[in-house]
Amino acid sequence: MTRTSDQDLTRRLGTRAVHAGQIPDPLAGAVMTPIYQTSTYIQEGLGRHKGFEYARTRNPTREALERNVAALEGGRHGFAFGSGLAALDAVMKLLSAGDHVVSGENVYGGTHRQMTHVWTRMGMTFSFVDAAETSKIAAAVTPLTKLIYAETPTNPMMRLCDLQAAGEIAKRAGALFVVDNTFATPCFQRPLELGADLVLHSTTKYLNGHSDMVGGLLVTDRDDLAERLGFLQNSSGAVPGPFDCWLALRGVKTLALRMRQHDASGRRIAEWLTHHPKVQTVYYPGLPSHPQHDLACRQMSGFGGMISIELGSVERAKRFVERTRIFALAESLGGVESLVGHPASMTHASVPPEMRAAMGLTDSLVRLSVGIEDVEDLMADIDQALAEA
Ligand SMILES: Cc1ncc(COP(=O)(O)O)c(C=O)c1O
Structure with missing residues (x-):
C-alpha cells in the first residue's frame, strides 16, 4: 500500500x-x-x-x-x-x-x-x-x-x-x-x-x-x-x-498525449462510419446519435478510441476482420497500434449466447481499437476491408 x-x-x-x-x-x-x-x-x-x-x-x-x-x-x-x-x-x-x-x-x-x-x-x-x-x-x-x-x-x-x-x-x-x-x-x-x-x-x-x-x-x-x-x-x-x-x-507517462490522439481519431472515424453504406450501426458515445450522448458529455471529457460497428451478417464481419491490413486481428485494446476484434467469438465468447443477444452483442458486431497511426491510413484500411466484406 x-x-x-x-x-x-x-x-x-x-x-x-x-x-x-x-x-x-x-x-x-x-x-x-x-x-x-x-x-x-x-x-x-x-x-x-x-x-x-x-x-x-x-x-x-x-x-x-x-x-x-x-x-x-x-x-x-x-x-x-x-x-x-x-x-x-x-x-x-x-x-x-x-x-x-x-x-x-x-x-x-x-x-x-x-x-x-x-x-x-x-x-x-x-x-x-x-x-x-x-x-x-x-x-x-x-x-x-x-x-x-x-x-x-x-x-x-x-x-x-x-x-x-x-x-x-x-x-x-x-x-x-x-x-x-x-x-x-x-x-x-x-x-x-x-x-x-x-x-x-x-x-x-x-x-x-x-x-x-x-x-x-x-x-x-x-x-x-x-x-x-x-x-x-x-x-x-x-x-x-x-x-x-x-x-x-x-x-x-505518455497517457495524456496518446489519449488525445485516440480520441481525435476515434471521433473522426466514428463520424465517418455513420455515413458508410456497409455499416448498419456505429456504437460510440461521442456521436450525437448515441442514446446517452448527453450523459457522455456530462461525465466524460473525451470519448476515446473504442468503436463498435454492426455489419449485419456474420460472414461480412468475418471477411472484414480478416481483410484489414493495419488493424490487426487480436484480443486486447488500448495500444498505440490499431486492433480489430470479434467480441462474440473472442473477448465475450464465455458470455452465454442468450445474454449476448439480450444486450445486442450479435455475431456480426466488430470492435475497433483505434490506435495512434495517421487517421487517413486507418480510414483507408477500414474502407478497403469493408469494400471486400
Ligand atoms: C474493460 C476490461 N476490464 C478488465 C479486463 C481484464 O483485464 P486483464 O486482461 O488485464 O486481466 C479487460 C480485458 O480485456 C477489459 O477489457
Whole structure:
C-alpha cells in the first residue's frame, strides 16, 4: 500500500502522468524509476530495515506505479496486480459468502466469467442488469447487496452507466460502488470524483498503451478499503513483477498525449462510419446519435478510441476482420497500434449466447481499437476491408 502525496493531487493530469509518485532514486539520482529486480532486501539487524522486507509485500518500482495511477484517478491509494482480473479477484475478496452483487450485464467477458464461475461457487450471488438504466440497478438491490459493479463505457456495446446516480444507489444500500475505468482512462473520466469507492483498471490496455505487458490496478481514496486491499494484495499475492510495473509506468507517462490522439481519431472515424453504406450501426458515445450522448458529455471529457460497428451478417464481419491490413486481428485494446476484434467469438465468447443477444452483442458486431497511426491510413484500411466484406 502506498500513499499519493497531496502535491501530486493538485497538479494537472498531463503533469501527474509524467511525475506523480516518482521519487529520484536515492543511490544515483536516476530520473527514471529503476527496476528493483529483487525478491528480498537486506536487514541491518533483527527488525531493523528500510521498510522493505520481501517483494510480494513491497517493491519500489511497483509502488511508483501505484502512486502514479492513484494520483491520476484522484485517489490516495493504489494497488497493482498481475492482471485486470487479478484486481477484480481482490475486489471480490472484500466480500463474504452470502453477499449479493449487482453488476452491469455488459462487462468484459472475463469479468462475467469470474463472477459467475468462480464467485458463485464461493456462495456469492449476482444480478446482471443493464447498468445504462439506473432504475434497473436500483430495482436489483436487495438487503444482501454489498457491491455494485459497472463498466462505463461498456465493452463492447459502449453503453454508459450514470456514475453519480449509481453511486447514490450504492450509498443508500450501504454497498461498495466499483467502476472499471479501463476504456475511458482517468484522462476522460474520474469515477472517484463522481461517487465510486474503487476504480479498477486493466493496465494491460490504455495505461500501459504499448501491448507489452499484462497488469491490473485498483485505486481508492478510502483508508479503510486501502487497509483491507493492502492485506489482500499481500495475502493472496497476485502481484505484478517489477519489470512489468516499470513498463506500465513508462507507458503511463505518455497517457495524456496518446489519449488525445485516440480520441481525435476515434471521433473522426466514428463520424465517418455513420455515413458508410456497409455499416448498419456505429456504437460510440461521442456521436450525437448515441442514446446517452448527453450523459457522455456530462461525465466524460473525451470519448476515446473504442468503436463498435454492426455489419449485419456474420460472414461480412468475418471477411472484414480478416481483410484489414493495419488493424490487426487480436484480443486486447488500448495500444498505440490499431486492433480489430470479434467480441462474440473472442473477448465475450464465455458470455452465454442468450445474454449476448439480450444486450445486442450479435455475431456480426466488430470492435475497433483505434490506435495512434495517421487517421487517413486507418480510414483507408477500414474502407478497403469493408469494400471486400
Ligand atoms: C474493460 C476490461 N476490464 C478488465 C479486463 C481484464 O483485464 P486483464 O486482461 O488485464 O486481466 C479487460 C480485458 O480485456 C477489459 O477489457
